[in-house]
Amino acid sequence: AQSVTQLGSHVSVSEGALVLLRCNYSSSVPPYLFWYVQYPNQGLQLLLKYTSAATLVKGINGFEAEFKKSETSFHLTKPSAHMSDAAEYFCAVSLIQGAQKLVFGQGTRLTINP
Amino acid sequence: KAGVTQTPRYLIKTRGQQVTLSCSPISGHRSVSWYQQTPGQGLQFLFEYFSETQRNKGNFPGRFSGRQFSNSRSEMNVSTLELGDSALYLCASSYHDLWGGIYEQYFGPGTRLTVT
Numbered sequence: 454a455q456s457v458t459q460l461g462s463h464v465s466v467s468e469g470a471l472v473l474l475r476c477n478y479s480s481s482v483p484p485y486l487f488w489y490v491q492y493p494n495q496g497l498q499l500l501l502k503y504t505s506a507a508t509l510v511k512g513i514n515g516f517e518a519e520f521k522k523s524e525t526s527f528h529l530t531k532p533s534a535h536m537s538d539a540a541e542y543f544c545a546v547s548l549i550q551g552a553q554k555l556v557f558g559q560g561t562r563l564t565i566n567p
Numbered sequence: 568k569a570g571v572t573q574t575p576r577y578l579i580k581t582r583g584q585q586v587t588l589s590c591s592p593i594s595g596h597r598s599v600s601w602y603q604q605t606p607g608q609g610l611q612f613l614f615e616y617f618s619e620t621q622r623n624k625g626n627f628p629g630r631f632s633g634r635q636f637s638n639s640r641s642e643m644n645v646s647t648l649e650l651g652d653s654a655l656y657l658c659a660s661s662y663h664d665l666w667g668g669i670y671e672q673y674f675g676p677g678t679r680l681t682v683t
Contacts, residue, residue, distance in 0.1 A: 485669045496674035547669045557610040
């Protein structure tokens with residue numbers, strides 16, 4: 454069965470510091486991977502997606518993620534954190550070709566310290 | 568383009584009652600998926616509809632059901648509500664092609680259901 458593990462339910466960084474949110478997946482076939490962000494009392498917003506094209510994927514708000522098949526990882530990074538980045542981040546893998554079903558990790562809450 | 572809309576945004580119901588939630592997808596999107604989000608279980612897939620047919624279903628009891636209309640709007644229904652059904656219910660829509668490609672899902676703001 455395909456699954457996603459996010460290491461660290463809570464990550465805290467200083468404003469201007471590097472943001473690194475970890476995601477490992479388990480999949481028997483080449484996966485489609487996504488990162489979503491959720492602000493309080495809102496739905497999920499797509500940050501970026503990996504669909505077997507380039508392994509380094511750039512998303513919105515300065516975020517990017519690198520797909521590493523050998524490590525089964527898809528970590529999310531941002532060079533310099535901004536206060537507005539404080540939110541919960543979810544990594545997800547898409548299952549079943551032809552049907553839209555996402556399996557999510559447990560989420561990582563990102564806190565930015567001034 | 569307007570985003571995914573969900574109504575109502577907030578609901579308070581009593582145990583044993585039933586509830587219907589509504590979702591309007593982005594124009595042109597024919598696939599609609601539903602998810603339940605709770606602090607304990609996180610985000611869990613409920614079901615997906617395409618062309619008025621349920622294509623995939625998550626591991627939820629039969630009290631949870633849904634349907635999709637010809638205009639791609641979708642509803643989900645929960646009957647005989649339990650306290651544990653209190654959650655944020657998220658709807659997502661996505662594009663669909665004839666070759667079964669996987670596309671990103673766009674989420675609505677959710678409906679916050681509280682069961683007392």
